[in-house]
Each structure stands twice: as structure tokens, then as C-alpha cells.
Amino acid sequence: MWGESVLDADGSVHGWCWCPDRPRDRQVVEVMINDRIASSVLATRFREDLTARGVGDGYHGFVVPLTKSLAQAGPGCVLSVRQQASGEIFWRSTVGEFGLPSRLAQRTARAAEACEIAARSDLLNGGRGLPLGLQFAAALGSVGRGLARASRRGGGPAKSAAQVRAELACDGALRGPVCIAKPEISVIFDAGGHAPATIRAISAAAAVLQKLHAELIVFDSGQNALNALLPSLFPDVRYIAGYGKLSAVLRGEAGMAARGPALIFLNNDGADFGQGLLELAGPAWNRHDIVISALMAEKVMRLDPRVAGNVDFHLATRRSGARLGIARRDFLNWADVLPRETALAMRALGAGGKVTGWREPAAADDEKVSACSP
Amino acid sequence: MHSSKSLAADSFIDNEIWTFRIGLTRAFGLGDLSTQALLSGWAVPEENHVWNDGIDASFVVWMKTLPSRKLLMKIEGVPYAPQDGTHQDITLYFNGYRVAFWRLYGMDKTFLEVEIEPEYWLARLGGAYAKCVWHLPTSLRPSDVTGADDKRQIGFCFQALTFAEMPDGAF
Numbered sequence: 121m122w123g124e125s126v127l128d129a130d131g132s133v134h135g136w137c138w139c140p141d142r143p144r145d146r147q148v149v150e151v152m153i154n155d156r157i158a159s160s161v162l163a164t165r166f167r168e169d170l171t172a173r174g175v176g177d178g179y180h181g182f183v184v185p186l187t188k189s190l191a192q193a194g195p196g197c198v199l200s201v202r203q204q205a206s207g208e209i210f211w212r213s214t215v216g217e218f219g220l221p222s223r224l225a226q227r228t229a230r231a232a233e234a235c236e237i238a239a240r241s242d243l244l245n246g247g248r249g250l251p252l253g254l255q256f257a258a259a260l261g262s263v264g265r266g267l268a269r270a271s272r273r274g275g276g277p278a279k280s281a282a283q284v285r286a287e288l289a290c291d292g293a294l295r296g297p298v299c300i301a302k303p304e305i306s307v308i309f310d311a312g313g314h315a316p317a318t319i320r321a322i323s324a325a326a327a328v329l330q331k332l333h334a335e336l337i338v339f340d341s342g343q344n345a346l347n348a349l350l351p352s353l354f355p356d357v358r359y360i361a362g363y364g365k366l367s368a369v370l371r372g373e374a375g376m377a378a379r380g381p382a383l384i385f386l387n388n389d390g391a392d393f394g395q396g397l398l399e400l401a402g403p404a405w406n407r408h409d410i411v412i413s414a415l416m417a418e419k420v421m422r423l424d425p426r427v428a429g430n431v432d433f434h435l436a437t438r439r440s441g442a443r444l445g446i447a448r449r450d451f452l453n454w455a456d457v458l459p460r461e462t463a464l465a466m467r468a469l470g471a472g473g474k475v476t477g478w479r480e481p482a483a484a485d486d487e488k489v490s491a492c493s494p
Numbered sequence: 495m496h497s498s499k500s501l502a503a504d505s506f507i508d509n510e511i512w513t514f515r516i517g518l519t520r521a522f523g524l525g526d527l528s529t530q531a532l533l534s535g536w537a538v539p540e541e542n543h544v545w546n547d548g549i550d551a552s553f554v555v556w557m558k559t560l561p562s563r564k565l566l567m568k569i570e571g572v573p574y575a576p577q578d579g580t581h582q583d584i585t586l587y588f589n590g591y592r593v594a595f596w597r598l599y600g601m602d603k604t605f606l607e608v609e610i611e612p613e614y615w616l617a618r619l620g621g622a623y624a625k626c627v628w629h630l631p632t633s634l635r636p637s638d639v640t641g642a643d644d645k646r647q648i649g650f651c652f653q654a655l656t657f658a659e660m661p662d663g664a665f
Contacts, residue, residue, distance in 0.1 A: 146526065148518065159656075161519035164526035166541040179525030181542075183654070185570065185605060 122175065123149070125201040125211035131187030135211065136170055137163045137203055138180040148204040151184045154197050158189045160204060190215060294323045296354035303335035305401055306378030306448070309386040309393075309441070310367055311338050315346035317390030322354060325394035332401050337378060339370035368460075376455070381448050382407045387441035396440025400478065404434050409474040411445030412461045417477025420465045427469040433477040442478040513621075514555050516565065519656040527655075531555065533625070537646050543571070545648040549631050555657070557622040561612050563660070569606040570654040573598035576639055582649045585629040588614050598650075609660070 125135030137147040150160045163182040171178035190197065195215065202209040307329065311318055322336065329336055335358060340347045342363035351359045360377065362370045375383055384400060386393055405411050412420070414433055421428050436442070444461045446468075454467050465475045520526055523542040535551030536544055573582040575598060582598045586608060594608040615622040630649035636642040 157517070159519065159658075160515075160517050161654075161656075162521065162526055164521045164523075166523070166525050182519075182521075184519065 121147070121203050121206055121208055121210065123147075123201070123203065123210035127199060127213060127215065130185075131190050132183055132185045133199065133201060134181070134183045135163075135201060136167060136175065136181045137201075137210070138170075138175045139203075139205075143176045147180070149182050149184075150202050150204050151186065152200040152202065153186070153189055153193045155200065158186060159184045294319065294353055295326045296323065297326045297329040297334075297336045297356050299356040300330075300333055300335050303333055303380040305332055305334040305382045305384055306337055306380035307334050307384045307386060307397065308337045308339070308371065308374045308378060309388045310371070311340035311343070311347040311350060312388040312390065313343035314388070314390030315344040315349075318347070318388060319350070319353060321388075321390060321392050321394075322350075322357065324392050325397065328394035328398050332398070334384075334397075334401070335378070335380060337374045339367070339374045341365055341367050341370055372455075375448075375451050378448060378451075383444070383446050383448050383451055384411075384442070385444040387443050389441060391439060391441070393440045396436060396438040396442070396480065399436055399438055400440050400442050400445065404436075405445055405476065406474070407447055409476055410450070410465050410468045411442060411476045411478050412465050413443060414477040414479035416461045416465065417475060420462050420469070420475065423462065423466065424469075427466075427475075430469050430473070431475045431477060433479055436478060436480045439480045442480065445476075445478075514557050514655075514657055516557070516561065516657050516659060519654050521654045522652045527553075535628075537648065543651045543653045545574075545646060545651050546628060546630055546633060547646045547648060549633055549647070549649075550627060550629055552625060552627045555624050555626065555655075556619065557615075557657070558620075560615055560617050560622040561610075561657075563612060565610045565612075566656075566658045566660055567593075567608045567610050568654075568656040568658060569652065570603070570656075571606070572601055572603055572651040572653070574601065574634060574636075574648045574650065575599055576601060576634075576636075580634065580639070581632065582630060583632045584650060587627040587629065589616055589624045610657070 121137065121139050123135060123137035125133055127133050133151050135149075137149045139145055139147060146162050146164045148160055149163045150157050152158060161182045161184050163180050165181035165183060166179050167181040168178060170176065170180055186199075190199075193215075197215050199213050199215050200209050201211040318338075322338075325336075328334075336354075336356075337358040337360065338347075338350055339360040339362065340350070342361070348361075350357060358377065360370060360374050362373070371385060375385070382401075384397070386397070400411065411434075417431050417433065421431055444464070446464060450464070450468065454464055468475055514520060521542060522544045523539050525542070527544075528539050529536070531553045532539075532544065533552040533554060535546055535548045536553075537547040538544075567588075573584075575581050580599075582596075584594075584596045584598065584606070585592060586594045586606075588608075588610060591614050593610065593614070594606070596606055598604060610624075615624055617623075628650070633647045633649035635647050636644035
């Protein structure tokens with residue numbers, strides 16, 4: 121069941137309710153004040169925006185005037201809207217002088233995240249080269265620390281920069297990948313939601329990356345505020361921030377920005393990927409072929425069994441989170457299907473190429489792997 | 495446009511969409527009631543409303559059980575009184591009982607409320623039946639008032655209808 125609702129300034133509640141399983145059904149919606157049903161309405165009003173959004177035929181809106189009922193209930197009452205059939209409440213708000221702004225929880229979470237970044241802003245490399253939002257956070261943090269010092273209340277960030285670095289490193293100093301002028305491989309992965317583990321994993325893989333003459337590109341969709349520290353901790357890692365963007369979109373952008381003739385996309389579950397990457401980038405991969413995960417390779421074979429002869433499987437000994445290995449030229453040529461592995465593999469097979477299904481040893485937390493690689 | 499049609503007796507019972515329920519708001523217009531409950535004197539239903547067309551318009555309402563208490567009939571809509579000096583007089587006959595009269599000015603959203611006694615309902619077809627006749631003698635043709643091309647004779651734009659329980663304390 122899908123639905124939205126808004127309380128208008130004149131005391132009317134308007135919204136829509138629709139069940140994708142039964143797209144032609146009209147839903148009965150109940151509006152409750154302090155958990156007592158104040159009104160019920162058949163959601164049948166037409167709204168043009170609903171058709172544009174793919175919500176059935178658009179005849180799923182409702183309007184309920186509650187001016188009198190709200191006046192009787194007084195300020196601070198709780199207004200809820202639910203689908204009658206399932207009893208599922210899809211909107212709730214507090215009305216009147218104690219009213220809460222809409223989406224308060226999300227706003228609070230976002231503000232907390234910004235504060236977390238701001239509190240560590242001395243790690244943000246002075247804000248240089250960072251997205252505008254982070255520059256603002258850095259500036260905000262500096263102002264906050266200045267005010268705290270001025271008021272002599274001992275405020276400022278809860279932990280010093282050195283403490284944060286020490287926490288992240290745990291077992292010694294962080295070592296970042298070095299700058300490679302002409303990389304032979306571009307390794308691309310999602311900063312994900314495991315910031316401390318990711319930072320340690322990058323540090324651990326630095327030597328392997330240098331050995332492979334590989335550049336590292338990390339894209340960050342804002343899952344963890346600490347990821348914002350990556351550019352200052354690893355100045356030679358290329359960092360692409362796109363808060364709120366889909367990982368798939370950022371993955372495509374990172375691929376376009378890559379400089380190496382071969383691209384390797386890795387899933388990131390916070391685990392070390394260095395040794396697995398060494399194996400992946402080794403002789404097992406002919407750079408003209410495409411490497412995809414074994415799961416995807418099986419999918420490709422199901423889609424077109426005739427290509428089975430051109431699909432090989434490789435049993436890797438170490439985990440790298442391999443998602444896609446592809447020549448940059450092919451990646452750019454087939455930019456219209458970015459970054460769908462199966463589509464790229466089908467193109468390669470259609471062009472007479474080969475595909476390798478990369479099968480890796482199972483991890484204890486495999487579910488987590490798939491969860492962080494949409 | 496005037497339209498009239500006869501209603502098969504069992505169409506009330508078989509067709510759930512015709513039924514009203516106490517407290518449930520139904521919308522006029524294409525998505526919900528459309529032409530189904532309308533008898534005569536109506537313009538072509540539009541997306542979320544229907545105008546009367548002429549000086550009398552009627553529709554039927556049917557509920558599964560005969561109400562035992564007084565109900566509040568609420569009609570949401572917009573009167574058609576586009577100029578100073580014009581107004582809309584509306585009289586509602588509920589199963590022949592003259593239950594309300596309103597004189598409306600302007601073209602703002604309006605909620606008409608009228609109390610319906612339980613005795614006004616007819617026990618028919620296994621439920622409660624009522625024919626509502628709206629008398630709108632001051633209906634106007636937009637073509638006469640504003641020079642528009644609209645030749646319907648309209649007085650009130652019907653948007654939604656609710657039969658609600660009376661507020662607490664009312665008998």
C-alpha cells in the first residue's frame with residue numbers, strides 16, 4: 121500500500137492512497153484524531169500528479185475537511201491517516217502549537233550527520249577540493265570551535281584530530297595509496313557504510329595498489345559521515361561525492377572519470393580487498409575480456425544459454441568483492457548501459473568476447489555484501 | 495445537458511459502488527460516483543465534480559441499513575455566483591421532505607450541512623433509500639454572464655457527499 125497525506129492550513133487533510141497489488145481498486149481511507157476515527161473517505165479524486173508518478177489511473181486522491189473536528193480536539197492532537205482494509209497508518213502528525221515539522225526524523229538524522237562531520241572538520245584538509253556541503257560543514261565546525269574557545273567553556277570537538285586518526289588506524293599509522301601518473305588499472309569502489317573498516321582496508325591495500333600501478337577511485341553516496349574524511353586521510357585517492365545519488369549513478373561517473381585502460385569495480389563490505397585484487401588483476405584476467413561475479417555470469421547464461429561456451433568460471437582463493445572488470449574502451453563504448461554488469465557482459469559476448477565468472481570464497485556476512493552493493 | 499434514466503430495482507443491491515455508509519465520504523465526478531447515482535438534471539461529470547444543469551437535479555442514495563438516529567448530511571461544493579449581485583438559492587428535498595434552504599454568494603468552497611431525521615428515509619430494496627432533489631432556480635448560463643461558450647445552466651458544483659453521525663451531544 122502506498123500513500124501520502126498533508127494537512128493544509130485550512131484544516132483539510134489531503135493525500136492519496138493506492139495499492140499496487142490491486143491498482144484499479146479504490147481504497148477507503150480513515151482519518152483519525154487522537155486515534156479516534158474522525159472521518160473516512162473513499163480515495164477516488166483525480167490528481168494529475170499521480171498519473172505522472174505512475175500511481176494507477178490517478179483517481180486515488182482524497183480531501184477531508186477537518187476544520188471543526190480539529191478545533192474541537194484542540195492543539196497538540198495527533199492526526200493519523202490509515203488505509204481501512206489493512207489498518208496500516210501511512211501518515212501521522214501532531215497538530216497545533218506542538219506540531220512537529222514534517223520528516224523530522226530524517227532532518228534530525230541529516231543534521232546529526234552534518235554535526236558529526238563538522239566536529240571533525242579539522243581533518244577535512246581545510247575544505248579544499250571538497251564539495252560545497254562539506255566545505256560549509258568545515259566552516260561551521262571552525263566557527264563552533266572558535267566560539268567555544270571564546271566562551272572558555274572547553275567546547276569544541278569531542279575528540280581531537282589525532283584521536284580520531286588513532287581510532288581509525290587502530291594498529292598503526294595509515295598508509296594511503298600513492299599517486300600514479302599513468303595508472304594501468306583504475307579500481308573503483310563504494311565508500312559504503314563501513315567507514316572505519318573501509319579506511320583501514322584502503323590503508324592495507326595501498327601496497328598492492330602501488331604494485332599494480334593502480335589508481336583508487338572511491339565514490340561516496342553519503343552512507344556514513346566519516347567517509348568525508350577520506351580525501352584528507354588519503355590525498356591520492358580520487359574521491360567522488362554525490363550525497364543522495366544512487367550508487368549505480370556514481371559508479372558510472374567514477375568509471376567515466378577513470379584514467380586506467382582497465383577498470384575494476386569492487387563491492388565494499390569493509391573487508392580487506394588487497395590480496396583478492398592482486399589475484400583478480402593477475403594473469404587470470406585477460407584485459408580484453410569482461411569479469412563479472414559468478415552470480416551475474418550465471419544470470420547471463422540463463423538469459424541466453426547459447427553463450428555458455430564463451431563463459432568461463434574462475435574460483436578465486438581470496439575475496440576482493442569483484443563486481444566488474446572491463447576494458448575502459450568497452451566501458452566507454454557501451455556507456456548507454458552503464459553500469460549494468462549483465463548488459464555489458466551480453467554486449468561483450470555479442471561482439472565475440474569472453475566473460476569470466478569470478479567465484480569467490482563465501483564470507484560469513486554475505487548478506488551484508490549484497491546489502492551494500494545495490 | 496439533461497439526462498434521465500430508470501433504475502432497475504436490483505441494481506441498488508447488486509452494485510456495491512452505489513452504497514453509502516455512515517461516515518464515509520464519496521466524491522462526485524468520474525473517479526467515484528460518476529453518473530451512477532445521478533438521475534436527472536446533471537451536466538457531464540468531470541474529474542472531481544459534477545455541475546447541475548437546469549433548475550432541478552436529483553440523485554439517489556442507498557444504505558444497507560435503515561439509520562436509527564439522526565444523521566448529518568454534508569455536501570462539499572462550490573456555488574456559481576460569479577458577479578456581485580448574483581447568488582444561488584438552493585433548496586433540498588429529501589424523499590419529498592423540504593429539509594434545507596441555502597442562499598449562497600460568491601464562488602468559494604462551501605460545505606452545506608443538513609440534519610436528516612431517521613423518519614425521512616424509505617425502507618426499500620432491503621436497505622434505506624432516499625431520492626434527493628435539488629432545486630436551484632437561480633442557476634445561470636456562463637454564456638449569459640461572462641460571455642463564455644458554456645451554455646449549461648449551472649448553480650452548484652457538487653464535489654463530495656457524506657452522511658455522518660451527529661456530533662456528540664446532539665440527539
